[in-house]
Amino acid sequence: MLTLLIAIPIVAAIAVLLGAPARKFSLAAAFANLLITLGLLFRYDPGAGGVQFQCVIPLVPEWGLQYFVGADGLSLLLLLLTAVVTVAALWVAPKVEKREGLYFACLLFIAAGATGAFASFDLFFFYAFHELALIPTFLLIGIWGSGDRMAAAWKVTIYLALGSMVLLVGLLSLYVSIPADLRTFDLIRLQGLAGQGAIPQTGWIYLLLLIGFGILISLFPFHSWAPHAYASAPAPAAMLHAGVLKKFGLYGLLRVALPLMPEAAQGWTHLLLILLMGNILYIGLVTIAQKHLDWMIGYSSVMHMGYIFLGIAAFNVLGINGAALLIFAHGLSVAALFAITGEIRQRTGTLELSQLGGLAKPLPFLGFTFGIATFASIGLPGLGNFAGELLIFFGAFAHAGPGLEFSTFQIATIVALWGVVISAVYMLRAYRAVFMGEPRPRWNTLTDLSPCLRPALILLLAVLVFTGFRPQFFVNLVKPTVTALIAK
């Protein structure tokens, strides 16, 4: 089943490249994937837990290399995110004049790469599938991007290639550090080895993994590729990249780095806390200073990674549940924001905040949906992000120090709470600058989002609202997995 999930987008991409009707084929593939993912979600037995729907094909037994896909609660949540955002991204993809086939094929490859990475339980394929998305991103930004697309395409590609190499060295070091007769790329077996204490807890290997994943997640100070790339990328590419692909690094920390090297991770907790405060405070202030809507959203997505890092760093059930929930909710909200931004760019030709204003009048639907996504992004109750952030804050704050004074964790939590205020400042300011105020005459002729594109945004926001009101549904899905990952 999971192999099908990976194969459908790839087959559709090849068909589209060979000349099949691009939009119809891609959307059909995305919908098929959404249906399959929903099917898996309901067929998954949380009582039994563990990795289900396994498919294993041994490739090189002596290296412990195999094709191994499966799904547990955590990966199902991310697969659902991938499927939902892919449908939305392909749906809102604007009409492209030049080379429509290649455009949709690239988007499908990104989706396939993300799906494969989240479904793989073999380190080699886990890594390889993620890299599958690198070249399509390069082409999407380079060919169809806006603004300084050349520089953005180079920057994101080289930066992420380097990050991936650091990650590869980290993963291989982990692999080599295991005694030769036990070496395997099988994540479940590795998990078992970690349980027996057969994996050496070497500090620098964890640091390599943290930096490698950190670059892919835009951890401060390795974030500078992200806003640039998202500002230049075409909207569907930004949705998929910021909404789904960037979550690969977080998933990797949760799935590989922390469970396999929990003790090594301890030594770097303070570093991670300091860096994530950089994400929240420094990037938060940088976000406030942005003058373009797309750059602002790009920076805001970097900033929000800080919260998720906080949940991961807390490394307790509460914090990691929150991190998983926020990964999901943030993916949806940032995808919605980028979709709306793309639509506005198409209509006005500019995203400079000082040029826009009063757009809510000609574009009521976009204004409304942008408002919801903004509230989600700030973390208002009733939307998924709130539930995630709340759990993270409780999880992190639970790390009390020995005495009466605050522990570093608690200080970081307080800083993160301030971050909520910062994000309220920039998101609401942006909302006011774009949609409120005196309507400018030159924007009066703009037309709102056409009804046939609306379901895409409604889908994203509906899932977001559902997450906000019934976070228990997802928490129950993830919790057994999280408990198993932490238990050691």
Next chain:
Amino acid sequence: MTAPLPILLDITVLAIGLILILWEAFDDDKEKSFLGWIAITGIAAVFVLSFFARPIEFAQTSQLARFYTGDAFALFYKRIALGATLVVLIMAVEFRPLLARYIPGVTPNAGTGEFFALPVLTCAGLMWMASAVDFIMIFVALELVTISFYILVSYMRRSVASLEAGVKYLILGALSAGFLVYGITWIFGVTGETNLLQVGAAIRGLPESSATPLLFGMALIFVGLGFKIAAVPFQMWVPDVYHGAPTPITAFLSVGSKAAGFIVLMRVMQPFLADPAIASKLLLILGGMAILTLIYGNLAAMPQDNLKRLLAYSSIGHAGYLLMALASWDGKGAVAVTVSYYLAGYLLMTLLAFLVMIIVNKATGGDDIVNFNGLSQRSPVLAFGMLMAMLSLAGVPFTAGFLGKFLVFRDAIAAGQWALLVVGVITVGAGFYYYLKVVRAMYWKPASDASPIVATPLVKATIGALVAFILILGVYPQPILKMLKAQPETLQAADA
């Protein structure tokens, strides 16, 4: 039917080469392009036959065993040589119309026959090199290869670049052969042997003080072989020779010459690795060469505008990754497998790139990166082939190029070569830049001339086969590992 002996393969290839030369000499038929087809068919037949051959070990008493081995590695490198020659001959058939421009002669067919015969003879030399376990034999096989290349590199007599390339290659080639022979004499002087097995045995019985002359001899041999595999600081000839030589020959040089260089390097190193004092110094030298080669090859490739030159520097860069693996060698099988796998992948992707380049050159009249502008619209098949070649060279997962780098990094980590790893990570990043420059030209840039480029069915089939192998070996390396699994008998025997 009994399995053919490895040596039979070498003899058959030599016979095909001789038949081609004689046919060319005695046939006054005007049209000679059919000789290319004979060569292709013959080499293809031997290539297929080689998969029925099984590695064998000669009895120690046999005369042949003193200088020749038919072990699994020899057989594997014979297949590499045959596969490379096959694709090079297909390229040569495509390239021949261009060749006629540069050769003065009464008939447009002048020089056609040799252009197909010499690669076949070179192939015979490469196959001998794969089996050579005696310094004398290594030297003779190497000369057969090099002399054939002297002629082939300067084949386009009216092209100044080709002549310059020929002279450079000749002078530096002769110089490096001198170093090689000088190194061999030092080792012979200390050990009294030229057979690698005997050398290994002799080293163990030698006093401590003989380590220095042995190291000196090996350093000289590294100079000679460093020239063949394009390692820094012996790489000066590479860009100009690659640029000036006819494109099929450039491809042959960068693949065949490198593969043969590495199998010889591995065989020569093996006996010395048994002695830890000598081994550590040898690996240090190799590590230093690897760092320089990685940095030079990858950084110098970045500003190149000509694809042929770019691939020349990239070929230096890949020699760096291979040296990185060799510098992590502990004398056991893993690194030898890594190097062999890497070379097989490198063969596929490099030949693919050169094949597309020849077709594009025929249509656009040049091989600058500019000539590739808008190729994705002019010929999606060629652009896709080039895309796969570039992705594999850059090391994107699911390609043979990635798995090769993956193994190299694994071995380097296992050996704790941290300096090499840091340099390696950075140069891979640089590699992404210059390989994607080609992708950018093909997919972003508009074409100056939108007319479609047609490729013959043979070319399309070859591109398809190479792409398929790149992808399959990228996730399923088992066939190659199986071929190499019958461990190299001589390499192991030296340990004993």
